Amino acid sequence: MNLTGKKGFITLITSIVFLVLACDGNDKPDPTPDNGFDKTAMLTNYADNLIIPGYTNLQGQLQTLETAVNAFLNAPTTANQQTLKPIFKEAYLQFQRVSVYQVGPAETVLLSNFLNTFPANTTAIENNINSGTYNFAQTSVLDQQGFPALDYLLFSPNAIQRLTEATNNNRKKYIQDVINRSKSLVNTVATEWNSNYRTQFVTNTRTDVGSPIGYLVNQFAFELDQLKGPRIGWPFGKMSGGTVFADKSEGYYAGISGALAVENLNSLKKAYTGNNSGKGISDYLVALKKDQLNSDVIKQFDTAIDQLKAIPDPMSNAFTNNKELVDAAYRQIQTLLTYVKTDVASATGVRITYQDSDGD
Amino acid sequence: MTVTNSNRRENGLPGWWDWLQRPIHIAPLITFRILFGGMMLASIIRFWLNGWITELYVEPSFYFTYLGFEWVHPLGYTGMHLLFTIMAISSLLILLGLFYRPAAVLFFLTFTYVELIDSTNYLNHYYFVSLISFLLIWLPANRYWALDVVFFPRIRREQVPLWTVGLIRLQLGMVYFFAGIAKLHPDWLLNAMPLRIWLPAKTHLPLIGPFLYEPWVAYFFSWFGAIYDLGIAFFLINRKTRPVAYFFVLAFHLATAVFFPGIGMFPYIMIVSSFIFFSSNFHAGIFKSLEPIFSPFITEANFKVYSLRPITQKFFLTVFSLYFILQVIIPFRYLLYPGHLFWNEEGFRFSWRVMLMEKSGIAYFYIKEPATGKTYEINNREFLTPLQEKMMSTQPDMMIRYAHHLAAVYAGRGLKEPAVYAESYVSLNGERSRLYLDSTVNLAKQVVGWKHYTWVLPYIKTEQ
Structure with missing residues (x-):
C-alpha cells in the first residue's frame, strides 16, 4: 500500500470536490461585463x-x-x-x-x-x-x-x-x-x-434548456412554427392536400386573422432585436461575430412581414381568393423559421428542443 | 476451473501470453464491479425518476430502429417498466456480486435491447455501457468481496491473471484513444469548432466565465482535449505518471460536467471507470482497510489463482481477439463511404466521436399523390417527439426511415402510391445552413441499407 499515493489521492479528491462545489449552482451575473x-x-x-x-x-x-x-x-x-x-x-x-x-x-x-x-x-x-x-x-x-x-x-x-x-x-x-x-x-x-x-x-445568463436565453431562442422557433402551422398553413390546407379550413384560423369570427398574424411576426422581430435597443438577441449575434447572419435574419423578418401584410384581411378569405399571396408569405415564413432553427440556434449554442434529455 | 501454475511455454505460446497470465490481485475487478453496478443502478433510478422511460420508450408512436435490428420493439408501458426493473435488479446483483454471471448477462441483454429500440437516444456512453457489461459477463468479478463467495466459498480467488483486468483497461484506453483520433480534424484543431460556439454560451460560469468569449480559450480547450484523449490511457498505465494522470481525469471530466450539464452521466462513468488503472495492490489496500467493517462476511484466505481450462482459454482468446479487432475496425468504417463524415454521418456512430460537432437542422416533409397531384405537408409533431424530430433533422438514415413510415401511414389513409419528398436544411459547425437532401428525390422509393445514400447533397464549405 503506497501511503504517499493514498494521501495524495485524498488531497486530490478534496480539491476536486471543492472545485466542483465552487463551480456548481451559483448563477451570479457576470460580475464584469467584458x-x-x-x-x-x-x-x-x-x-x-x-x-x-x-x-x-x-x-x-x-x-x-x-x-x-x-x-x-x-x-x-x-x-x-x-x-x-x-x-x-x-x-x-x-x-x-x-x-x-x-x-x-x-x-x-x-x-x-x-x-x-x-x-x-x-x-x-x-x-x-x-x-x-x-x-x-x-x-x-x-x-x-x-x-x-x-x-x-x-x-x-x-x-x-x-x-x-x-x-x-x-x-x-x-x-x-x-x-x-x-x-x-x-x-x-x-x-x-x-x-x-x-x-x-x-441574473440567469445561462443558455441551456430552461434558461431565459434558451427559452427566448426556443420561443422564436415555437412562435414561427405556430405561424407556419396553425395560423396559416393548416387552415390554408397545406397539410390537407389543399382543402381549406378557413374557420380554423385565428380570430376567424372577428375577421382579424391577418392583423393578428402580422402583429405576431412584428412582435417576434421586436423581440429578436430587443426593440432596436442594442440589447437584443440580434446584438448578441453581432457580438459573436455573426453580423452577416444577423442582417440576413432581419432582412428575412422584413420580407416575411411585407408579404404577410400584402394579404388582405380577413386572411381566412384570402386562403381561397388570394392563394398566391398566402403561399408567398408562407414560403418566406418557412425560410425565416429555417434560419432560426438552424443558423441562429447553432450560433447561440442553444438547443432547439422542447424536451429534456442527455446528450453527448 | 483448475489450478494451474505456469509452464505454458509447453503449449508453444509466446512470451506475451505468459505476461497476460501473470497473476495479480483480483481487487481492481472487484472495485470495478461494485462501482459499475452502483453507477448503473443510480443511472437507472435517475432515468426512471426523470420520466424518461415513458417519454422515450412509451409515448412515441414511431421508433427509429437500427439496421438489422428492426425486430427490436418497445414493450409498452408495463413492459418497459418491467424491463427497467429487471435491469435495475441485475445491476444491484452485479454490485452485490450475487448470481453474478446471470446478472451480468441479464443486464447486458436488457440494457442493449433498450438502446436498440430507437437510434434517437444513441449516446456514446450508452454504447460504452453495453460493451463493458458484455466484457463483465466473461470476467470472474464475483470471486472476492461478493455475496457469491459468501454462499459458495469454494469459488473464492484472490489472484487472477492480468488479462482479466487488462481487458477493461484496454477497452477504456481504446475509448479515449479513438476519441482522441477523432479530434485530429481540421475543424477541431484549426478552427476550434465546435467549442468556439459552445463556450460563449457558458459565460455565466464564475471566474472563468468572462474569458469564454476569447477564441484562444476555445483553441486551448480543443488542443488540450485532443492531447488528453490521445495520451491519458498511456499515462494511466504508467505507474509513475498515474496519480497526476488521474488528477487530469477528474479535472477534465468534472470540467466537462460543469460546462456541459447536458451530457448527463458520461463524465462520472469515465471518472469511475478510469479507477481501474490503479494498481492491484492499491485496490487490494482498499478492501484490506474495509475488512474490519465487513468481517462477518470475510471467508478464509485462498491463494488459488483463477484460471481457465486450455480449451476455454482458446475460446476466450478467439472471442476477445475478434471483439477487439472489431473495436479497431468499426471506428474507421467511415473510410468506406464517400463524402464528408460529419455531413453524411455514414459510419459516425459507435466510433467514440464525442461532442465533435455542432449540427442543427430542420426538415419539411411533403407527401405527393401522383394520381391527384395533391400535396400534403407533414407536421412532424404528429409523428415524432421533439427529440426525435431534432435528431432526425440532421441524420440521413433516420430521415429515410421516417420517409418510409410516412409513406406507409399515408397509404393507410387511402393515398395511392404516396411519394415522399423532403426539403431540409442543415447548419454544421457554425457554417450557414444549406439544403441537405435532394428535394426532388422520392424518398419512398429509396432503399434503407449500408450503401452510400446518394440523395444526400454533397458537402460544400460555406462562409461562417
Whole structure:
C-alpha cells in the first residue's frame, strides 16, 4: 500500500470536490461585463422594456375589454358589437406582443395555451354553456376559453341572436367567466414578474434548456412554427392536400386573422432585436461575430412581414381568393423559421428542443 | 476451473501470453464491479425518476430502429417498466456480486435491447455501457468481496491473471484513444469548432466565465482535449505518471460536467471507470482497510489463482481477439463511404466521436399523390417527439426511415402510391445552413441499407 499515493489521492479528491462545489449552482451575473457581451443588460432590457410593460398593457386592455363586453352583453345590438370589435382586436393584438415571452411565470401558468389555443372547440363551448359546469383550470379545456372562445361567442354569425334568446344568462355568465379567467391569469403573471421573477430572469445568463436565453431562442422557433402551422398553413390546407379550413384560423369570427398574424411576426422581430435597443438577441449575434447572419435574419423578418401584410384581411378569405399571396408569405415564413432553427440556434449554442434529455 | 501454475511455454505460446497470465490481485475487478453496478443502478433510478422511460420508450408512436435490428420493439408501458426493473435488479446483483454471471448477462441483454429500440437516444456512453457489461459477463468479478463467495466459498480467488483486468483497461484506453483520433480534424484543431460556439454560451460560469468569449480559450480547450484523449490511457498505465494522470481525469471530466450539464452521466462513468488503472495492490489496500467493517462476511484466505481450462482459454482468446479487432475496425468504417463524415454521418456512430460537432437542422416533409397531384405537408409533431424530430433533422438514415413510415401511414389513409419528398436544411459547425437532401428525390422509393445514400447533397464549405 503506497501511503504517499493514498494521501495524495485524498488531497486530490478534496480539491476536486471543492472545485466542483465552487463551480456548481451559483448563477451570479457576470460580475464584469467584458469585451464580449453583457447578457444581463440584454435580459434587463427584455424584462423592463418589453415583457413587464407588455403584461401591464395587456392587463389594461383586458380591463377595457371587460367593460366593453359587459356593455354589449347588456344590450346585444349590432351597433354595440361593432363598438366592441376594435376593442377586442386591440386586446388580442396586445396578447400577440407578449405571446413570445412564455418563460418563467407565463410558462408556469401556460399563459399562451390557456389564452390562445385555437381553433376554439365550439361544440364543447356550447355544451359547457348548456350544462353550466366547467373548470377552466383543466388543460383539457384549453380550447374552450381565452381569446378564441371570446371570438366565437362575441362575433360568430349568430352571436347576437343567441345572446338575446331566453336562455342567454348561462351564455353571458360563460363569457364573463372567460374574461375573468383571462384577467386572473395575466394578473398572476404580471404580479410574479413585478415581485420575484424579474431578478431571477435578468441574473440567469445561462443558455441551456430552461434558461431565459434558451427559452427566448426556443420561443422564436415555437412562435414561427405556430405561424407556419396553425395560423396559416393548416387552415390554408397545406397539410390537407389543399382543402381549406378557413374557420380554423385565428380570430376567424372577428375577421382579424391577418392583423393578428402580422402583429405576431412584428412582435417576434421586436423581440429578436430587443426593440432596436442594442440589447437584443440580434446584438448578441453581432457580438459573436455573426453580423452577416444577423442582417440576413432581419432582412428575412422584413420580407416575411411585407408579404404577410400584402394579404388582405380577413386572411381566412384570402386562403381561397388570394392563394398566391398566402403561399408567398408562407414560403418566406418557412425560410425565416429555417434560419432560426438552424443558423441562429447553432450560433447561440442553444438547443432547439422542447424536451429534456442527455446528450453527448 | 483448475489450478494451474505456469509452464505454458509447453503449449508453444509466446512470451506475451505468459505476461497476460501473470497473476495479480483480483481487487481492481472487484472495485470495478461494485462501482459499475452502483453507477448503473443510480443511472437507472435517475432515468426512471426523470420520466424518461415513458417519454422515450412509451409515448412515441414511431421508433427509429437500427439496421438489422428492426425486430427490436418497445414493450409498452408495463413492459418497459418491467424491463427497467429487471435491469435495475441485475445491476444491484452485479454490485452485490450475487448470481453474478446471470446478472451480468441479464443486464447486458436488457440494457442493449433498450438502446436498440430507437437510434434517437444513441449516446456514446450508452454504447460504452453495453460493451463493458458484455466484457463483465466473461470476467470472474464475483470471486472476492461478493455475496457469491459468501454462499459458495469454494469459488473464492484472490489472484487472477492480468488479462482479466487488462481487458477493461484496454477497452477504456481504446475509448479515449479513438476519441482522441477523432479530434485530429481540421475543424477541431484549426478552427476550434465546435467549442468556439459552445463556450460563449457558458459565460455565466464564475471566474472563468468572462474569458469564454476569447477564441484562444476555445483553441486551448480543443488542443488540450485532443492531447488528453490521445495520451491519458498511456499515462494511466504508467505507474509513475498515474496519480497526476488521474488528477487530469477528474479535472477534465468534472470540467466537462460543469460546462456541459447536458451530457448527463458520461463524465462520472469515465471518472469511475478510469479507477481501474490503479494498481492491484492499491485496490487490494482498499478492501484490506474495509475488512474490519465487513468481517462477518470475510471467508478464509485462498491463494488459488483463477484460471481457465486450455480449451476455454482458446475460446476466450478467439472471442476477445475478434471483439477487439472489431473495436479497431468499426471506428474507421467511415473510410468506406464517400463524402464528408460529419455531413453524411455514414459510419459516425459507435466510433467514440464525442461532442465533435455542432449540427442543427430542420426538415419539411411533403407527401405527393401522383394520381391527384395533391400535396400534403407533414407536421412532424404528429409523428415524432421533439427529440426525435431534432435528431432526425440532421441524420440521413433516420430521415429515410421516417420517409418510409410516412409513406406507409399515408397509404393507410387511402393515398395511392404516396411519394415522399423532403426539403431540409442543415447548419454544421457554425457554417450557414444549406439544403441537405435532394428535394426532388422520392424518398419512398429509396432503399434503407449500408450503401452510400446518394440523395444526400454533397458537402460544400460555406462562409461562417
